[in-house]
Amino acid sequence: MFKMFVLGLKESFPLIFGYIPVAIAFGVAIKSLGLSAQTGTFMSALVFAGSSQFALIELLKQNASLLTMILICLGLNLRHILYSFTLLPFLKELSLGKRYLLGFGLTDEVFAIALARLSCLEGNQRFYWMLGLQLGAYLFWIGGTYLGVVSGQFLVNSWPTIKPGLAFAPTALFFALLIVMLKKEIILPISTVILSTFIFNHFDLSSLAIPGAAIIGPFIGIIGEKTWKKST
Amino acid sequence: MEKIYVAIIFLGLGTYLIRVLPFILGKNSHLDNSTFQVVLKYLGPCLIASLFVSSLSSLDTPINLYCGLKLFFGLGVIFVGNYFFKNIGLSVLMGIICYAGTGVFIRYIFGN
Numbered sequence: 085m086f087k088m089f090v091l092g093l094k095e096s097f098p099l100i101f102g103y104i105p106v107a108i109a110f111g112v113a114i115k116s117l118g119l120s121a122q123t124g125t126f127m128s129a130l131v132f133a134g135s136s137q138f139a140l141i142e143l144l145k146q147n148a149s150l151l152t153m154i155l156i157c158l159g160l161n162l163r164h165i166l167y168s169f170t171l172l173p174f175l176k177e178l179s180l181g182k183r184y185l186l187g188f189g190l191t192d193e194v195f196a197i198a199l200a201r202l203s204c205l206e207g208n209q210r211f212y213w214m215l216g217l218q219l220g221a222y223l224f225w226i227g228g229t230y231l232g233v234v235s236g237q238f239l240v241n242s243w244p245t246i247k248p249g250l251a252f253a254p255t256a257l258f259f260a261l262l263i264v265m266l267k268k269e270i271i272l273p274i275s276t277v278i279l280s281t282f283i284f285n286h287f288d289l290s291s292l293a294i295p296g297a298a299i300i301g302p303f304i305g306i307i308g309e310k311t312w313k314k315s316t
Numbered sequence: 317m318e319k320i321y322v323a324i325i326f327l328g329l330g331t332y333l334i335r336v337l338p339f340i341l342g343k344n345s346h347l348d349n350s351t352f353q354v355v356l357k358y359l360g361p362c363l364i365a366s367l368f369v370s371s372l373s374s375l376d377t378p379i380n381l382y383c384g385l386k387l388f389f390g391l392g393v394i395f396v397g398n399y400f401f402k403n404i405g406l407s408v409l410m411g412i413i414c415y416a417g418t419g420v421f422i423r424y425i426f427g428n
Contacts, residue, residue, distance in 0.1 A: 098403070105409045123320065130328030139367050140323060146370075153323045156363065158330040163360035168338035175339065187336025193405055249416030252390055256411040258368035260394050260404045265361040277362045281369040290373070294366045301362025302355045309354070 085212045088205070092216025095201070096224070099193055103224040104231075106134055109253030111232015112240065113141050121233040128229040132222060133191065135261055136160045138254040139294075146291045156294050163265075167195040174202040174210055182211050189218030192261070269312075273305035382422055390415030 107128065114124035131137055136157035143153045167190055175183055190198075194217055202210055240247045262274070277297040284293035372387075393414040397407030 099405060103405060105412055106405065109412070119320065123324075126321075127324045127327075130324055131331055133327075133331050135364065135367070136327060136331065138371075139363075140327065142367060142370055144320065150319050150323055154326045154330065157323075157327050158334065159359055160363050160367070161331045161334050162356055164331070164335045165338055165356065168335055172338055172342065176342070180340065183339040184336055187339050188332055190335045193403075196402075196404075245416055245420050248386070248419050249412040252386075252415040253408070253412055255368060255371040255387075256390065256394055256408045256415070257404075258364050258371055259391055260398055260408050260411070262361065262364050262368055263395055263398055264404060265364065270358065270361050273358050273362055274365045277365045278369055281366045285370065285373060290370060293370055294363065297362050297366030298359060301365070302358040305358035305362075306354060 085208060088209045088212035089216040092213040092218075093220045094216075095197060095213075096217045096220025099197075099221050100224055103193070103221065104228040106253055106257055107225050107228025108232035108236060108239070109250040110134065110137060110141075111229045111234070112236035112250050113138070113254070114229070115233050115236050117141065117144060121230060124233040125226060125230050128226050132189065132225060133161055133164075134225075134257060135192075138257060142254070143291075143294070148291050148294075152291070152295055156298065159298055164190055164195075167192075171195070171198060171202065174198075175214075177207060178211050186211065186214050186218065189214075189222055191221060192264075194218055194221050269309065270305070272308045273301040276304045277301045382419075385422060386415050386418045389418045 110128070111121075111124055114121075114127075127137055127140070139157050139160055140153055143156060148156075168187065171190070175186065178186075194214075197217060198214060201213070205213055236250070240250070266274075277300060280296055280300050281293040284290060284296055390411045394407045394411035397410040398404065401407060
């Protein structure tokens with residue numbers, strides 16, 4: 085079983101390329117808000133969800149209310165319910181305690197790797213392999229955040245060319261997540277939301293842009309879906 | 317306690333519950349019903365689209381050809397990278413490098 089754990093840990097190494105730069109950018113963003121290394125690392129250790137952590141930073145900049153911050157960030161993570169449902173058939177024979185543990189580290193990237201590998205493993209092998217994979221991913225994320233907060237300013241001062249790249253990291257992450265989720269039926273609600281967010285931002289109502297998107301998007305999507313069904 | 321710590325604790329607990337709930341409740345839970353799934357289908361992508369647009373305001377201002385080109389190449393590389401490698405992390409890294417690299421290249425060619 086230890087072999088399976090090590091195998092999972094090894095298979096988490098490709099995640100370095102994705103996690104470390106984003107985590108460093110997150111650390112730099114934390115620093116730019118005047119928050120401490122402890123706060124940044126604490127957030128990465130407890131939340132372990134890049135998109136909602138960046139969202140929290142954006143909402144803090146916009147001085148959003150506490151309730152708005154929590155609801156929006158949790159809304160962003162709701163897609164993880166689908167991940168857990170998808171992996172459930174592979175993990176349902178594990179004890180509840182083991183499933184409690186595996187639930188913590190189910191990020192986008194861990195899900196993608198696990199979905200491809202779990203069918204080749206069986207029973208308890210799946211648990212130890214996933215534990216290794218999640219631990220690797222978790223350590224890269226926390227390590228990268230700490231590196232970003234502690235040495236982000238040094239990195240930026242030493243190589244000033246990376247500064248715009250780090251500022252671009254949240255945009256890059258949100259764009260990558262968006263294209264992964266892009267499907268024909270989502271184009272209409274997404275276009276509406278992009279337009280509404282531009283309008284909210286243009287009229288200095290940026291704190292309403294994201295809550296507005298949470299209402300407008302699904303509403304347009306459901307209406308569009310019903311209209312499409314009626315017409316066909 | 318500061319607002320940020322309260323937000324982090326609630327966010328951490330909420331994120332964990334979201335991830336673990338289907339493991340506990342199983343396939344036959346009410347979370348699996350169609351209305352919830354339909355809302356979920358649209359909610360995530362819409363929030364991400366809105367965050368994407370909001371995050372653009374943190375980049376260079378004012379909007380001009382220089383930052384437009386950087387953005388175009390940065391996002392273009394993410395799109396192409398994701399198409400070929402099917403790896404979010406890697407495509408984000410490629411996009412970040414291209415975005416920063418395009419800025420350096422344009423400054424080198426056209427000066428400041």
